[in-house]
Amino acid sequence: MSLAVNNDLDVKGLVDKVLEAYPEKSRKRRAKHINVLEAEAKDCGVKSNIKSIPGVMTIRGCAYAGSKGVVWGPIKDMIHISHGPVGCGYYSWSGRRNYYIGDTGVDSFGTMHFTSDFQEKDIVFGGDKKLHKVIEEINELFPLANGISIQSECPIGLIGDDIEAVARLKSAEIGKPIVPVRCEGFRGVSQSLGHHIANDCIRDWVFEKTSPVEGFESTPYDVTVIGDYNIGGDAWASRILLEEIGLRVIAQWSGDGTLAELENTPKAKVNLIHCYRSMNYIARHMEEKFNIPWVEYNFFGPSQIAESLRKIAALFDDTIKENAEKVIAKYQPMVDAVIAKYQPRLNGKKVMIYVGGLRPRHVVDAYHDLGMEIIGTGYEFAHNDDYQRTPHYVKEGTLIYDDVTAFELEKFVEELRPDMVASGIKEKYVFQKMGLPFRQMHSWDYSGPYHGYDGFAIFARDMDMAINNPVWNLTKAPF
């Protein structure tokens, strides 16, 4: 950490002022989630992974969103049943831009919505019988699906359906893996528990129960990409760098991923984790069970990409290490050109971030590479270990907000007046109305990829187009 931000402002006073609007009980609870980062701090000093207070606009999702929406949904050659009423599957249908290659409806199913569409009688009498039939119909109509997952919506757990029994029985019948996932939305405090549950189900129902297709041969250079959902093609822009330094990416979790890749993951030499929050569980499991080490990396922005490539290469032989240097050098002219073009337009611009799993910290240095400053950041569903990892990236004086409510975020932005806000679709138009440039940092505002060197050029272009669009000069009428 160096060069504090916000140091000419009374940010602590601002926090107190904003929290004044709450009834006392809620004010006390919310106060624990907001802090100003101190110099040399080991963590951000905020509480996390705690229930949102009722009656506010929290930006958080639920366990179903974490499992179906994030982890399982992008596995393209399986059919993921949104088991329960129609809504959860409808709203999570094609929303996250998890790019994949395949013939949709034939051998790939990523942009489809399958649901058991619960009716009142299913709630009263239970939905297991219907689930049997759903699986039979899927098996008949989609013979090339390589497996099925059952993503439980709220009522499943509440009415006590035995989806595990259905999965075991039907899996034996159709001869394909069927994975029951108890990711009901009321479980836990955010989508985070859904990630964990999804990981545990891969452990218990894929690693433990399925047999990988024959014909896979290991090499000493086998790695995996864990925790990249291929938003706008992110995993591809990452994979290409790993391949270029001479490694073999044997599995992508889970963007553009397949069941075979999941099954073969325990044959990797090392697991490379990008989104630590959503997939550290499975990496830890593979470390314990199969003795596979795991390494966190960050492919946002050239500084972090170079650091990560070196860190990854250091686990292999000298050839790989040399290759890493060559690859870093190979892309440097392009990176230099990107920075030369965009930094003059972005230098010193202040950004406030509010996103999910890894991005509140991982994207920070990509902004720094362009000369921009991060004056506030926070996570929707982080745990303590995320906040311990964050001070490495952000500067003293940064405003930190955990599970920030829409009310708080709006007030913070109004007072701190950043040059840009980087958050999600629900926040986007609020800040654009205020006349502030905005980028969606969940979905890259329908652009991307942002990972890797190729992605950095797009990131730089997009930040420039957001901040320097002439529309922001039109906000105030001349009359």
Next chain:
Amino acid sequence: MTQVNEFPVSQNADKVLDHFTLFRQPEYQEMFKRKKDDFEFGHSDEKVAEVSEWTKSEDYKAKNFAREAVVINPTKACQPIGAMFAAQGFEGTLPFVHGSQGCVAYYRTHLTRHFKEPNSAVSSSMTEDAAVFGGLNNMIDGLANAYALYKPKMIAVLTTCMAEVIGDDLQGFIANAKKKDSVPEDFPVPFAHTPAFVGSHIVGYDNMMKGILTNFWGKSEDLDTPKTEKINLIGGFDGYAVGNNRELKRIFGLMGIDATILSDVSDVFDTPGDGEYRMYDGGTTIEETKAALHAKATISLQEYNTPQTLQFCKEKGQEVAKFNYPLGVAATDELLLKLAEITGKAIPASLKLERGRLVDAIADSHTHIHGKRFAVFGDPDFCLGMTRFLLELGAEPVHILSTSGSKKWEKQVQKVLDGSQFGKGGAAYGGKDLWHLRSLLFTNKVDYIIGNSYGKYLERDTKIPLIRLTYPIFDRHHHHRYPVWGYQGALNVLVRILDRIFEDMDANTSVVGVTDISFDLVR
């Protein structure tokens, strides 16, 4: 594979390649092939091609239509989003979704993606403990927080399926919360039970509309007040509500009608970009809503969005009338005649002129539409209105499909089809989904599909052009700002259909020296 890849760096600062072009570069194409060949263990290309062809066959269609349990790509959402939408059309109203919190994030996202506007709603954030003990405490604290922070004029409470399954009693909970001073005793907190496992978003709309009216119309002594000359109008769940409601108000102005639009989101979902964020703007006021009890009539523009609400209005002594998404010449005629009949106001010459201009426009363009075959999908009322308009244009509606459509609706559509020689061979499919429609489109082809953005997957698979004309439209901008109701609205719809037909013609005649003999300047 331990050598540095010899690929060039395709990315460059001068012309940044993004996902549209980056992944078409040779280095990515080769990488995709390596991934597929070495790690995916998928099916052979031949097998995929074979199954792909099979999915387009009559045999597949028969199997597809025989399914009873799985629903694939439905044209419906769940009740709460409809209830939320209805509540948002009232002034200063904050929807409070009682139940698990993820749902609200989904509803807000969905509506935001369509309207490109902020969408405000809070959740009571119930989790496991509430599942066991009930959500009363969440209601008590939640209403207090929502009231203190967001300073609404009304909080409209609705449920998710979690709260419904555990049986939370909204009426009792709200009364309890008021006793605990979460909100003042006289603060309006209407509510609706909106289980996601009953009906769909259009039922949720109905439930909340009735809930809000019940809240304000409940006092029996009010019933003694004589009826006024005013009328009420309910639009239903409508992705074009911004444009449509404004068009309705313009028509009321021209006719001199004093009308209240119950749940008017036209300004709520269209706030200006002037440097100020308005969490609340526009909407039907509480005073107007209270006064609406004394209206002489309530008109619903979407029958299937309002059965309970209309019944309730009828019980309050109001005349009621219902339409099915009034789109086109005759449907607008009927609406205007009904308005004239109820209010006693004449239809002014200016509207007659508009009608004549619309008819003129149809006459000018009919040659391009006559005999073209269409598939229509969406909500039941939209499908009915669209089918009628297509028949008016001389187009042939062939497949009309709505997952929320009932047997009664199927009969209604069939009656519309049977009423025209252009409806021969057309059929309605209630309770069916877009995977059914895919089979229909392969086995009984049409020229165009009319529906929402989810239809783009059908367009890709079948190569049949999609015309986006209902909710949700995520991948095109600003459609919701233009009306589709009234004569002006019908003109907009006509232009949208024609534009697609002309674009299609140009695309089919653009190969130089091969097909461009018909690449005409004048069409």
